[in-house]
Structure formats: C-alpha cells, structure tokens
Amino acid sequence: MRLIGHRIAGPERPGAVLTTVDGEERVLDLGPVTGGLSVAGLLADDAALAAVRQALAGADPASLPLLEQVPLGPPVRPGKILCLGYNYAGHTEEEAPSFPNVFVKTPNTICGPRDDVVMPRAATDVDYEGEIAVVIGRTARDVTEAAAMAHVAGYTLFNDVSDRGWQHRANQWALGKSVDGFGPLGPWIVTADEAGDLAGRRVQTERNGVLTVDSTTDAMVFGVAYLVHYLSQVITLEPGDIISTGTPGRTPRAQAVHTPLAHGDTVTVRVTGLGELRTTFVSMEENR
Amino acid sequence: MRLIGHRIAGPERPGAVLTTVDGEERVLDLGPVTGGLSVAGLLADDAALAAVRQALAGADPASLPLLEQVPLGPPVRPGKILCLGYNYAGHTEEEAPSFPNVFVKTPNTICGPRDDVVMPRAATDVDYEGEIAVVIGRTARDVTEAAAMAHVAGYTLFNDVSDRGWQHRANQWALGKSVDGFGPLGPWIVTADEAGDLAGRRVQTERNGVLTVDSTTDAMVFGVAYLVHYLSQVITLEPGDIISTGTPGRTPRAQAVHTPLAHGDTVTVRVTGLGELRTTFVSMEENR
Numbered sequence: 168m169r170l171i172g173h174r175i176a177g178p179e180r181p182g183a184v185l186t187t188v189d190g191e192e193r194v195l196d197l198g199p200v201t202g203g204l205s206v207a208g209l210l211a212d213d214a215a216l217a218a219v220r221q222a223l224a225g226a227d228p229a230s231l232p233l234l235e236q237v238p239l240g241p242p243v244r245p246g247k248i249l250c251l252g253y254n255y256a257g258h259t260e261e262e263a264p265s266f267p268n269v270f271v272k273t274p275n276t277i278c279g280p281r282d283d284v285v286m287p288r289a290a291t292d293v294d295y296e297g298e299i300a301v302v303i304g305r306t307a308r309d310v311t312e313a314a315a316m317a318h319v320a321g322y323t324l325f326n327d328v329s330d331r332g333w334q335h336r337a338n339q340w341a342l343g344k345s346v347d348g349f350g351p352l353g354p355w356i357v358t359a360d361e362a363g364d365l366a367g368r369r370v371q372t373e374r375n376g377v378l379t380v381d382s383t384t385d386a387m388v389f390g391v392a393y394l395v396h397y398l399s400q401v402i403t404l405e406p407g408d409i410i411s412t413g414t415p416g417r418t419p420r421a422q423a424v425h426t427p428l429a430h431g432d433t434v435t436v437r438v439t440g441l442g443e444l445r446t447t448f449v450s451m452e453e454n455r
Numbered sequence: 456m457r458l459i460g461h462r463i464a465g466p467e468r469p470g471a472v473l474t475t476v477d478g479e480e481r482v483l484d485l486g487p488v489t490g491g492l493s494v495a496g497l498l499a500d501d502a503a504l505a506a507v508r509q510a511l512a513g514a515d516p517a518s519l520p521l522l523e524q525v526p527l528g529p530p531v532r533p534g535k536i537l538c539l540g541y542n543y544a545g546h547t548e549e550e551a552p553s554f555p556n557v558f559v560k561t562p563n564t565i566c567g568p569r570d571d572v573v574m575p576r577a578a579t580d581v582d583y584e585g586e587i588a589v590v591i592g593r594t595a596r597d598v599t600e601a602a603a604m605a606h607v608a609g610y611t612l613f614n615d616v617s618d619r620g621w622q623h624r625a626n627q628w629a630l631g632k633s634v635d636g637f638g639p640l641g642p643w644i645v646t647a648d649e650a651g652d653l654a655g656r657r658v659q660t661e662r663n664g665v666l667t668v669d670s671t672t673d674a675m676v677f678g679v680a681y682l683v684h685y686l687s688q689v690i691t692l693e694p695g696d697i698i699s700t701g702t703p704g705r706t707p708r709a710q711a712v713h714t715p716l717a718h719g720d721t722v723t724v725r726v727t728g729l730g731e732l733r734t735t736f737v738s739m740e741e742n743r
Contacts (some may be wrong), residue, residue, distance in 0.1 A: 264625060270558075271558075336553070339558040341537070402635040
C-alpha cells in the first residue's frame with residue numbers, strides 16, 4: 168500500500184492512496200482506524216496495520232476524495248534523518264568508498280511533497296539531490312544484514328537539498344544540509360511488500376524539465392540491507408527514521424553547467440514504482 | 456535558577472535545585488506548577504517561568520528531597536543537537552577556522568547526568584569531549600549577534616562522546632558522534648540570568664581523576680552570541696535545542712598518551728559556575 172500524511176481533518180494523520188478502476192488516485196483517511204497514531208506509529212503496530220488492510224479491502228475508492236485535492240504533509244515525520252554521500256558508483260571520480268559516508272540532517276529540514284523550498288536570505292548556492300529514502304518500520308539495534316529487511320517499512324523519495332556554500336565552509340557538511348525546509352519528502356511511502364526489491368529501478372532527476380540525473384539502483388554502492396545493518400551497530404533505528412540512500416551522479420551535460428537553483432526553478436525526482444516528487448524553489452527575498 | 460529533569464513521580468518532568476542554609480542541594484518538583492510542560496516547554500513559556508519563580512520563593516528547601524536521592528534524566532530533551540569542532544584556540548595545530556565547523560548528533564545520543572555510557576559491541580575507540588552546551592529558550596530565526604542572547608535560556612554541560620574509529624572511516628563524522636547514549640547532558644541548566652557572562656570560566660575534564668583538559672572559555676573561537684546568530688541564519692533554533700560549544704585541547708601529557716576509554720573508566724567535566732558532569736563508561740560485553 169501507499170501511505171501518506173494528510174490534513175483532511177486538520178491535524179496531520181495517516182492516509183492511504185487507492186487507485187480507482189478509472190486510474191484516479193484517491194485518499195482513504197486512516198484516522199478513524201488508527202486512533203491517534205502517526206504514520207511512524209502505524210508502521211510499528213501490527214494490529215493497526217491489520218486494521219488498515221481491512222479498511223482498504225472494504226473501501227469504495229470512487230467515494231473518496233481525489234489525492235490532488237487533499238492537503239499533504241510529509242508521509243512520515245522522521246526522528247532521525249541519516250543520509251549517504253557518494254553512494255552511487257560514478258558520483259565522484261574517486262573509487263568506491265570502503266565504508267558508508269553518513270551525515271545527518273536535522274528534522275527542521277523535512278517538508279511535504281507539495282511544499283515549496285524557501286531559500287533563506289543567507290543562501291549562497293542551493294542544489295538538489297534526488298534520492299530513495301528507506302523508512303524504518305521496526306526498531307533495529309545491531310541487526311545482521313540477513314535480518315535487516317524485516318525492519319524496513321518501505322520507501323519514499325527525498326530531495327536532499329543542500330547549500331553548497333554553507334556545506335563547504337568547513338569540513339563537516341551539517342549547516343549546508345540542515346537548512347530549514349531543505350528536505351522535501353514524499354509523496355507517499357510505498358510499503359516494502361508492495362515495492363518489492365529495489366534492483367534495477369530507474370532513478371531520475373529533472374531540473375526545469377531537463378533530465379540531469381538518469382541512473383539505476385544497480386549503481387548503488389551500499390544496498391538497503393547492508394546500510395540498515397551497518398547503521399544499527401551504533402545507532403538504534405526507530406520506526407519512522409529514514410535512511411536516504413544518496414544520489415547518483417549527474418549527466419555529463421548537467422555536470423558541465425552547474426548553476427545554483429533560482430527563484431521559480433522546479434526539481435522532480437522520479438523512481439520506478441515509487442512515484443514522483445516535484446518541488447518548486449523560491450527565494451525568500453522574492454517571496455516577501 | 457538551576458533546572459533539572461527528574462523522575463520523582465515516574466515520568467520525566469521539570470524540577471529546580473535549591474541550596475539549603477546548610478549547603479545541601481534539594482529538589483523542588485515543578486510538575487504541579489508547570490502542568491504538563493517539559494523543560495523545553497517551560498523555557499519558552501513566560502507565564503510558567505513566573506509561576507516557577509513564585510514557587511521557588513515560597514518553597515521551604517529543608518522539606519524537599521535531596522538531589523542525590525532524586526532520579527534524574529537529562530535537564531532537557533533537545534530536538535536538535537548542534538556541536539562545534541575546533542572551537543577552542545589550541546585544539547589543533549591549525550590556525551583558527553574562518554567559519555564555525557558544525558556537526559549534528561542525533562537525539563538517541565542524549566542520556567542523563569548519572570547514566571553510564573554503554574560502549575556497544577561495535578565500538579572501536581571511544582573518547583570524550585567535555586563541553587559547555589548552550590540551551591535555547593526562545594525560537595531564533597535569522598537573529599543578529601546583538602539580539603542573540605535573548606534566545607539563550609542557559610547553559611549545561613555535555614560530554615560529546617565519540618568513537619574515533621567510526622568517526623574517521625569517512626569524511627563525515629556522524630556515525631562516530633551519534634552512537635546511542637554518547638551524549639551525557641547535565642546535571643542541570645543554569646539559567647542565563649544566574650549564570651551571567653561565560654568569560655573567564657575554567658573548563659576542565661578529568662579521566663579517572665587525572666586532569667586531561669584545563670582551559671578557559673577565553674580560548675573559545677566563536678562565542679555564544681555569534682554562534683546563535685550564525686546558525687539561526689539557516690536553521691531555526693527551537694526551545695530546548697542545544698549548541699555544544701566544543702572542547703578545549705588536551706594537556707600535553709594527555710595528548711601524548713591517548714588510549715580508548717575502557718570499561719569502568721570515569722570522565723568528569725567541570726566548568727566554573729555550571730557544575731560537574733561525571734560519567735562512567737561500561738563495555739556492553741562486560742555488562743552482559
């Protein structure tokens with residue numbers, strides 16, 4: 168199934184996206200069947216997940232509101248946002264790294280799939296990275312690679328927006344990575360049972376309609392199960408936490424013409440079977 | 456005043472430390488006067504702070520439980536933990552940095568002032584850094600250096616525990632910094648009005664009773680007001696967030712004999728006027 172965070176009734180709560188026989192995407196509000204659970208809470212709760220599946224089976228999609236008319240938040244509010252650098256072969260000139268290169272984004276970065284990214288007054292050189300984010304469903308502490316996938320609830324898309332100027336003022340990237348709202352997430356979580364294996368997925372990013380990243384998950388250096396295992400040796404992964412698996416390298420043409428994102432630019436992240444995340448960038452100055 | 460997070464009545468809630476005429480430290484449970492507020496919520500709430508001051512003025516310290524007998528959590532549960540590297544002159548051989556070098560620790564690192572740090576099975580080379588942590592009281596977004604101090608609630612002590620092996624496997628330090636429980640915080644928040652200016656404070660760290668860091672805040676490169684200003688240009692600082700201001704360099708003797716922390720080692724962080732944070736390190740293996 169595909170899970171979202173929606174605001175049909177005001178406060179953010181879980182929903183599921185259903186496709187009608189006519190191919191329309193409609194939303195079942197899961198608030199009534201999940202009590203006060205957040206999406207993160209739902210992912211970790213077997214009984215609630217069973218109730219959701221039952222509600223989905225009994226729902227009449229045609230009677231539900233259209234997804235495009237439903238106000239959306241991020242599909243989950245992660246407690247921890249762990250991100251990978253250099254995790255696709257060819258992203259850099261260097262050889263594949265020996266260990267995952269992990270950095271953290273703070274939770275103030277997370278925004279919904281239809282929210283604009285507002286570039287602050289202090290922004291210098293805003294850039295995008297379209298990535299597959301793994302969503303944790305079960306607490307993972309020191310799990311083996313073989314057992315790791317049982318802790319994965321599903322996948323969503325993430326734009327690891329960065330301010331390259333702030334990122335490279337010092338050797339730690341945190342400030343360039345943790346700018347308010349620099350983390351569009353969504354549009355939905357495709358649960359692991361529905362998503363299946365990630366092998367061979369096309370991973371694409373467009374800037375203003377021009378393809379700038381066109382790769383596949385086969386170029387991923389450290390895979391999902393390994394990453395969950397590796398991280399869980401030192402960090403307990405909790406339901407709702409995300410691991411963003413890194414961006415593939417850009418097309419040669421895009422590499423040659425890097426320019427900072429400007430007011431009104433749009434970036435679209437697209438991965439086979441996981442959907443599309445389209446974000447507009449606006450300048451705080453222009454926005455006033 | 457000095458604020459703590461205690462568990463006198465079970466769930467963690469705010470308290471204040473009072474000193475009796477006999478010099479004993481005793482705890483006033485602030486639960487009854489702060490409703491359901493956390494310490495972070497209290498710091499941002501003028502009415503609640505006024506009620507606390509009134510309760511403190513009317514309290515009979517002699518009738519209160521002794522601090523040493525009260526179960527303690529961290530004095531605040533920060534949403535964001537922003538840490539400084541190389542922020543004391545002399546910490547490295549290099550010249551003072553042009554910009555603050557900031558990294559993030561995830562919230563799973565935070566533990567209370569009496570909690571042991573448990574070194575996980577995967578630990579390779581665990582080390583300590585005793586630091587002054589700034590606690591945010593008022594939301595700070597793009598504030599000037601001149602206005603910054605109005606957003607600071609107070610100060611506490613932080614041990615930025617690190618696994619040097621994991622820290623240096625890749626160029627981003629996150630995994631060595633974000634190990635579960637690698638962030639003892641406390642024992643209390645000294646509010647800014649009581650703490651006064653940080654200038655000239657002695658900053659010391661002891662390992663097993665031997666002084667290994669002995670410096671003063673005068674060696675700090677980027678001061679508190681500047682850091683709040685600088686960070687707030689890109690990250691909205693929220694009540695309860697902490698900015699840990701970095702460790703001074705070690706004494707020459709301590710630099711010459713670095714060895715990883717071992718089961719049973721204790722580390723004490725001490726800063727004039729802010730108290731003392733003493734932590735015992737235990738190996739998960741030994742602990743079983």
